[in-house]
Amino acid sequence: MTDVWARLEETIDELSRVSDIKSAAVVRRDGLVVTHTLPDGVDPKMVAAMTAAIVGTSEMATIQLAQGRFVRAIIESDEGKLLSLGAGDEALLVALVYDDANLGLVLLAMERAAKQVESILRDGAG
Amino acid sequence: MPTTKEGLQRLLDFFIYGMLRAAESLGNAPLFLRSVEEEGLRKFLLIDMPKFKASANAKEACEAYTKSIDEGGLFSTTDTTFTGDEDTVHAEIGDLCPYRRVCTMRHDERHPVHCIRAFALAEMLRIRLDADFDWKLERFGRPCRITLSRTRWG
Numbered sequence: 613m614t615d616v617w618a619r620l621e622e623t624i625d626e627l628s629r630v631s632d633i634k635s636a637a638v639v640r641r642d643g644l645v646v647t648h649t650l651p652d653g654v655d656p657k658m659v660a661a662m663t664a665a666i667v668g669t670s671e672m673a674t675i676q677l678a679q680g681r682f683v684r685a686i687i688e689s690d691e692g693k694l695l696s697l698g699a700g701d702e703a704l705l706v707a708l709v710y711d712d713a714n715l716g717l718v719l720l721a722m723e724r725a726a727k728q729v730e731s732i733l734r735d736g737a738g
Numbered sequence: 739m740p741t742t743k744e745g746l747q748r749l750l751d752f753f754i755y756g757m758l759r760a761a762e763s764l765g766n767a768p769l770f771l772r773s774v775e776e777e778g779l780r781k782f783l784l785i786d787m788p789k790f791k792a793s794a795n796a797k798e799a800c801e802a803y804t805k806s807i808d809e810g811g812l813f814s815t816t817d818t819t820f821t822g823d824e825d826t827v828h829a830e831i832g833d834l835c836p837y838r839r840v841c842t843m844r845h846d847e848r849h850p851v852h853c854i855r856a857f858a859l860a861e862m863l864r865i866r867l868d869a870d871f872d873w874k875l876e877r878f879g880r881p882c883r884i885t886l887s888r889t890r891w892g
Contacts, residue, residue, distance in 0.1 A: 614890060614891060616890050616891045617891045620891060641766070641768065641769070642766075642768040642769050642772045643766075643769040643772060643773065644772075644870065646891050661769065661773060664766055664769045665764075665765070665766055665769060667765075667766075668764070668765030668766025668769060669764055669765040669766070670765070671765055672763065672764065672765035673765075733891070736890045736891065
């Protein structure tokens with residue numbers, strides 16, 4: 613296990629402990645899983661690929677619609693929300709949150725975690 | 739079937755070029771190409787290339803895979819060479835690469851060159867060695883140079 617991977621796992625564990633977050637994952641922009649706390653029964657590979665597709669398409673839509681920089685994608689459903697955002701050039705952060713979650717709190721925690729992931733990967737590249 | 743070898747190459751160019759542009763317009767060409775390679779390799783590595791035995795050494799695995807591609811008649815790989823070790827592989831790919839024409843078109847049009855051979859090698863290593871490798875196109879030219887190295891977060 614590499615130091616980079618251990619630090620990413622620590623970051624995602626910490627994010628998953630935020631009360632309104634069910635589970636979270638760090639995935640690569642090409643759709644591979646790095647680390648996650650997704651529950652049994654959820655295929656992390658599928659979540660990673662779909663998250664990469666959602667963010668990629670959302671970024672392209674943002675550009676095509678001349679809406680400036682893409683910030684995050686939020687998918688709302690009956691039983692929860694899926695939030696995904698960039699974490700540097702290489703990775704994405706995704707979280708599954710409860711339907712009645714305090715989004716402000718969750719987004720704050722996610723943005724902090726995304727910066728940590730970016731920093732860990734940047735340090736690891738050096 | 740295309741009636742000539744040139745016709746077959748043009749058909750390949752047509753689909754590769756079109757699919758790359760479509761994937762880019764939808765937002766994520768690397769995801770698309772990696773998924774295509776993963777699905778294709780999972781099928782063909784296990785069914786149509788049963789003789790292919792990968793070493794745990796990444797360089798040897800790349801050589802064995804490339805040899806099986808050639809022996810299987812997919813395309814000639816005699817101008818592909820590998821150096822490196824179990825963690826890092828440097829590949830040089832010459833003019834015989836079937837994707838070169840599309841890569842050249844994209845390069846000339848100032849689009850990013852997504853090396854399909856590199857995607858294939860990285861996916862093969864992931865499937866056969868159960869290890870993630872990142873790749874980088876160090877140089878697009880004659881020959882192309884790519885480097886595959888074990889991901890630092892694996």
